[in-house]
Amino acid sequence: MTETITVGQGGDTDRTENILRRGHSVLRREAEAILDADARLDNAFVKAVEMILDSTGRVGVTGMGKAGLIGNKIQATLASTGTLSYRIHPVEALHGDLGMIHADDVILALSKSGGSELAGLLPVLCGQGCRIILLTARLDSMCARHADVVLDIGQTPEACPLGLAPSSSGAAMLALGDALALTVMEVRRFTPEQYARNHPGGALGRLLMRAREVMRTGPNCPIVPEAATLEDCYRAILAAPKRAGAACVVDPAGRLVGIVTHGDFFRLLSRAEPLSALKVADVMTRNPKRVGEDEPAVEALRIMQQYAIDDLPVVDAADGATGLIDIQDLIARGFVT
Structure with missing residues (x-):
């Protein structure tokens, strides 16, 4: 559990200092999580990049709760940088949305524990012939057993004062997803002109x-x-x-x-x-x-x-x-x- 800082007691000066100390603590803890994920990067990352590059299908991104929200951002980055991709809700997939998934798709799954609702979905996707990349902190989890590639986000404690709310793990997961998407983008030699075509209505595209x-x-x-x-x-x-x-x-x-x-x-x-x-x-x-x-x-x-x-x-x-x-x-x- 992280250090507890009381921000509601003492004078205004103490309150300001305590609030700033908490903010610095959160940022440092999340930065540490990203650096820890960086230190764990190995040939599994290379395999994941090549799996996406070699795929003739799309990349389906899935996760539950906060991991699912982080997955939404990763999917948006993949799409805007030249990788055909879509989002899958793990529960909705088991109630009809499997119809959008093809056997030649690569599935990018996110779960810190590796034991969420994804544990019921991944075996089904394996049965359909999909290849699976898993971002997780538990390399021995149920989800990891069904993944072709497992990327380790590390075990840095959460920045939450209670040590419960996903924070450090989310930062590591998002950074690792960005690393995957942007490495694929670079290897594909995705050009500024192609990027502009995907952003015709935004300031980046206009530039x-x-x-x-x-x-x-x-x-x-x-x-x-x-x-x-x-x-x-x-x-x-x-x-x-x-x-x-x-x-x-x-x-x-x-x-x-x-x-x-x-x-x-x-x-x-x-x-x-x-x-x-x-x-x-x-x-x-x-x-x-x-x-x-x-x-x-x-x-x-x-x-x-x-x-x-x-x-x-x-x-x-x-x-x-x-x-x-x-x-x-x-x-x-x-x-x-």
């Missing part, structure tokens, strides 16, 4: 998105030749299904040479000559700011904010105009708050 993934293309990206009339340019902008704020101007080889924006049209209204007589080349902004289609979308946002522009051309390696980024599209995707 990894490329300009080509947010740019407007085709009819929504008006492109006109340098020799076009201003009227032709205006019609091209109006024809865009999405409201377009500009048109890219290209030379005969398709290279970007300029841009004409709505602002340019407003400024031309003060001129005496008829607009229909003007050529795009007479009014366009030459050598406009641009971004490469493989550059990060956040770089496009930086350029647009730095130069206070609402429309940014996107070009390929040959400086050919391939798209247009509208600031409204970046706002809609959460780049601007």
Whole structure:
């Protein structure tokens, strides 16, 4: 049992010190549990990683109580880093959910004692042909007898003042599960681009998105030749299904040479000559700011904010105009708050 610290007696100073002492104690105890699990890492871990890599099925993660909640987080990490996975409630599995489990699946089971409701489930999964990885503190437990690989989380005492609530064991279990998932991720050479595809709505995904993934293309990206009339340019902008704020101007080889924006049209209204007589080349902004289609979308946002522009051309390696980024599209995707 861990040291008991009374936090409700004495003056304010004593109370503050006691509370901080308890917090430090919990963090140190859980850190010790993770280091203990690290010291126990051996070839069983290698076998577990290779079992997941060699599997033609998915990884089913299961556990009861707090271990099950920790398993949910491990399963989420597996899924977001390229390993097909799902969650199994050990009781629900025995009442119909076995139908989601295939013989070629790897089961990642979590149980500190190795004797929870999993003891009734694992033999059934073995009978179905599944291979089982068990995270536990009891290498001689009933669950361990049915596992192909057993990973030892260690025996560090719980950080709970009563020595009862799963805390140190949970920290070790979560860290070991992360080590398993992220090692598999690295061996698979999972790329930042793949990670971004799994996080399209989050801040992490936005950091990894490329300009080509947010740019407007085709009819929504008006492109006109340098020799076009201003009227032709205006019609091209109006024809865009999405409201377009500009048109890219290209030379005969398709290279970007300029841009004409709505602002340019407003400024031309003060001129005496008829607009229909003007050529795009007479009014366009030459050598406009641009971004490469493989550059990060956040770089496009930086350029647009730095130069206070609402429309940014996107070009390929040959400086050919391939798209247009509208600031409204970046706002809609959460780049601007």
